[in-house]
Amino acid sequence: MAAGARSVVGIDASAAMIEAAREVYGADIRFFVADxxxxxxxxxxxxxxxxRAVIHHMRLDEVTELFREAYRLLRPGGAVVIQDRTVEDVLLPGAPDHIRGYFFEMYPRLCDVEVCRRHGVSEVSAALEAVGFERLSTERLWEIRREYGDF
Structure with a gap:
């Protein structure tokens, strides 16, 4: 595989999402419909x-279940990588590289909805530690989807 993995397994609870992923990645990844x-x-x-982009769909107790399963799946010394927006991300002000912030400024109710469905870094860290993960670190990586020439 391009990133150096000998094999990759992908799961999603949605059969439609699995089918779409199979169309993109073909036989390079083994896919399963699973919780x-x-x-x-x-x-x-x-x-x-x-x-990736899973935990904001879950209550915090469900997030802990997800992390418990990740811990079970990993070999000793393995790593879990969680990619999702946090409450802290949602509250960033609008900027040319953060167009969502402008939407949240114009539509505060939308911001309230986003804040309610996102978990904070401290909550996520506590859930990881609760199931046994150690040596936690947070890397802020900015997801750029499209650049706009003007407002």
Missing amino acids: ARAAGLPGNAYDVVFS
């Missing part, structure tokens, strides 16, 4: 568990 909180995959078998 990320109980994937049904063998334990102690993976070097990395990557969760």
Whole structure:
């Protein structure tokens, strides 16, 4: 695989999302329809568990279940990577590289909705620690989807 992995497994609770992923990645990745909180995959078998844009769809107790499953799946010394926007991200002011901030400024109710469905960094860290993860670190990576020439 391009990133150096010998094999990659992808799961999603949505059969439609799995089918779309298969169309993009073909046979390079093995895909399964599964609940990320109980994937049904063998334990102690993976070097990395990557969760992308999942936890904002879950209550905090469900997030803890997800992290417990990730911990079960990982080999000793493995790493979990969680990519999702946090409350802190939502509250950033609008800027040319953060167009969402402008929407939140113009529509405060939209900001309220986003804040309610996002977990803070401290909440996520506490949930990871609660299931046994250690040596936590946070990297802020900015997701750029499109640049606009003007407002």
